[in-house]
Every structure is written in structure tokens, then in C-alpha cells.
Amino acid sequence: MTSLVLPDSRDLAAPAASRRRALAPTPRWWRDASAVFAWGVTLFVVALWVAGGGLTAFGSLGEGVTNIGRLTGLVASVLMLLQVLLMARIPMVEQAWGQDELARVHRLVGFTSFNLMAAHIVLITVGYSAGTDLGILATFVDQVLHSPGMLLALAGTIALVMVVVTSVKKARARLRYESWHLLHLYAYLGAGLALPHQLWTGQDFKTNTTATVFWWGLYAFALVAVLVYRVGLPIVRSARHRLVVSTVVAESPTVTSVVVRGRRLDRLPVRAGQFFQWRFLDGAGWTRGNPYSLSAAPDGRTLRITAEAVGGSSERLARLRPGTRVMVEGPYGRLHTGVRTSDKTVLIAGGIGITPLRAILEELPAAPDGVVVIYRVGRQSDIVLADELLALARAKGGRVVAVVGHRNRERDSWLPVEVAHLGDAEALRRIVPDIAERDVYVCGNPAWMDAVITAAREAGVPAGAVHHERFTY
Structure with missing residues (x-):
């Protein structure tokens, strides 16, 4: 069997015959249904604007600008709710x-919702000021007060501005994940504070019962x-x-595995490769949630992350003590065997990205040449979970x-x-x-x-057969 020959690269396991088993994919129509819902409510908002006289309220320049401002505000509002x-x-x-x-x-x-919201504020202010002698700035202050x-x-x-500013890539790069996540929660506050204004003064919120x-x-x-x-x-x-830490294992000087045990984990709807x-x-810092994938297939008794x-x-994981209580949110993600479209699989990992793929490898059915794992590392010493990968591959x-x-x-x-x-x-084709x-x-x-994804597509892999999960914020 052809493999890529590199200095310090090697096949780590040989094939062994076993049975194969097909897994049902996650229903794709769920995605279509959610997209139809989003477009449906957005178009319905525009229809409400039309029904409220949106196409006819252009008697003067001020009325026309105000009317367009109403539409941008309505679409911004519905997009903000869809975002939530x-x-x-x-x-x-x-x-x-x-x-x-x-x-x-x-x-x-x-970002689309925020831009429309900004346009709404400007257009409404300009439209109202056209019928007064106050000027744009004074009209804005008068409306606020x-x-x-x-x-x-x-x-x-202001809360939404803070969220948007910290969501710009350069700003995000300067923030810790925990700090960014906390600031991002202000989006809920921003949406909530906008509600009274819309329901009390918004013409399109009060025009009819519908x-x-x-x-x-x-x-x-x-x-x-x-x-x-x-x-x-x-x-x-x-x-x-009732999740608690069971064991903590140092896989390398910089990599730690944590095994968590609990009651009736067989009833937890989780698959190998997903994350919590x-x-x-x-102690301090317990409120900070961090996304870690399972590095072993769930067995109904324990969960493991690496x-x-x-x-x-992540440094704190090495200092955890057995018996520490654990809270989880999830499971999340589509990086699992339920999305497969064929009987044969390639798992391609870079560095610590091997952890969810190792769990997926464990859950895959056995079959002659059914799976190939490609593990990209900078140095031989960077390989983690090597013995487990070898045993599972065999x-x-x-x-x-x-x-x-x-x-x-x-x-x-x-x-x-x-x-x-x-x-x-x-x-990829050589391997x-x-x-x-x-x-x-x-x-x-x-x-x-x-x-990797670009190379796989160039090698002829259909878009629907390429599965990935990015853990960036």
C-alpha cells in the first residue's frame, strides 16, 4: 500500500481484517429547515413593513428617510434575534x-445586524431632523432624552458596540478566550435593552395584532x-x-488527559469526536467554560479529554485533583461518525488535533483498509497517544x-x-x-x-465528505 515517504516518517500500523458497519448520517434536512425558518421570519418582517405602508410613506424627503430607517431597524432587530x-x-x-x-x-x-442598526439610528435621526429646526445632533439628543x-x-x-469591536479579528487576537467570552455575553444585554424602545415606540411593532x-x-x-x-x-x-474528576494523566510535559466519571453516562447523547x-x-476560575473534545469514545462510565x-x-488541567466536581455544557459539534457518507475514512490531524480523531478512530467499525490516520507533527517528540493510535489502528x-x-x-x-x-x-493521493x-x-x-481541506478537494473528495471543526473564537 502506497504511503508518503519522508525523512523521519513511517507507517505505524498494518491492516487487519474485521467487520464493517454502516452508520446513519445526521439528517441534512435539519439544516435546510433552520435556514428556511431564518429567511422566512426575515421576509415576514419586510412583509409587515409593506403592510404598514412602507411602500407609500414617501411624501417628503424626511418621511422617505425615516421610512427607510424603519426598515433597516426592523431587519436589524430580526437578525439580532436570529443571531441569538x-x-x-x-x-x-x-x-x-x-x-x-x-x-x-x-x-x-x-456584523450585518450591527451595520443595519447603525444605519437605522442615522436614518431615523436625519429623517426626524428634516421636520424640525434642531439639527441632526440636537434631534438625536432630544430623541434619547x-x-x-x-x-x-x-x-x-453601547453594549453591542463593545461586542462588535471585540469581535474584530485583531481585537480578538489580543484577548484571552475567557475575557472575550465574557464580553460577548453583553450581546444578550444589548438585545434585551433594545426591546422596550421597539415595543413602546416602534410603529411596526404596534400596527396590528399580527x-x-x-x-x-x-x-x-x-x-x-x-x-x-x-x-x-x-x-x-x-x-x-454528577461528574467528578477520576484521574489526571500527564501524556507529555505539555499534554494532559483528564478522565471524568459519573452516573448513567450511557444516557448522555454524546458521540466520539464531539466536545463539551x-x-x-x-476554586477561582470555575465559571470559565472551555471547549475540549473527547479524546476517547464514550463508554457509558467515563469521559476523557486530552x-x-x-x-x-489548559495549564490548570494538570493540577486538577481526583474528586473535583465538573459541570459540562454540550455535547456539541458535527465531527463524529454519524456524518459519514462512505465505508472508508481518512483521519488527518495536526498536533493536538489528533485527540478528537483518536476518539473517532475508536468508534469506527473494523474493516480491511477501512481507515487511514495521517498525523502531522513538527517533531517526533510531539506525537501523543501513539500507543493507543497503534493499537486502535491494528x-x-x-x-x-x-x-x-x-x-x-x-x-x-x-x-x-x-x-x-x-x-x-x-x-494525499500518495498516502x-x-x-x-x-x-x-x-x-x-x-x-x-x-x-488540508483545499488539498482534499483538489484530490477529488466531495465537499460533503470533508468534515472538520474549528475551535477558534
């Missing part, structure tokens, strides 16, 4: 999209979704399963190929500099000649993942 629903962890939506795709759409919807709910709306806008029921219902739906899935469900699951938001109740020390929270009838070497700085590539003469897609007929799972550094 996107990240409310509704199981159907989360399983249909996956967290990285949800985060991408959430970001797009969020004298219109019902406007002071609250201003406070909500509009009133729609807007109250949508706000209530968003609130209930957040309370149920972001607050209630995690508390209930953590209390029901973990909170370890061992993480590299790259910050305060048991599954697959093999592991370690691709070792320094990063290629001359081009964006998933390969090391030692094989810069090879194309990215060519290298796995039939890669176009397999599912490909990818996990690692985001930029490296992009290079």
Missing part, C-alpha cells in the same frame, strides 16, 4: 450546522431558547450525571502514517519543508490512493486545516 438563536445551542440547529459553521454564520449575521425607552436603547447600543404577536413571540422564543439550552440543560445534565464546554469546580497547555485554563484494520518535519514557510501547505517538491493533493472515495476528517490549526 444561532448560538443558543438548540440541538437541532447545532447538530445540523456544527459549531464552526454556526460561528461563521453568527459572525456574518452579527424624551422618547420612551430610548435611554435603554442607547445603553443596549405584528404584536409576531415580535413578542420571537423575543420570547429567543429568551426561552437561551434559558433552556444555555442555562437549564447544562445544569440539569451536570446534576443528573467544561467547568471544573476547583489538551495541550497553551494558556491558563484493531480496526487500518494504519497510521506520521508526517514529521518543520513547517513550510514558503507557501501555505499542510506538508513539511522536507517535501516541498510535492503538491499538497499529490501527497491514500483512493482518498476521493473516502470520508475525510480534519482537525488542527485553522490555517493548516484550510490547506
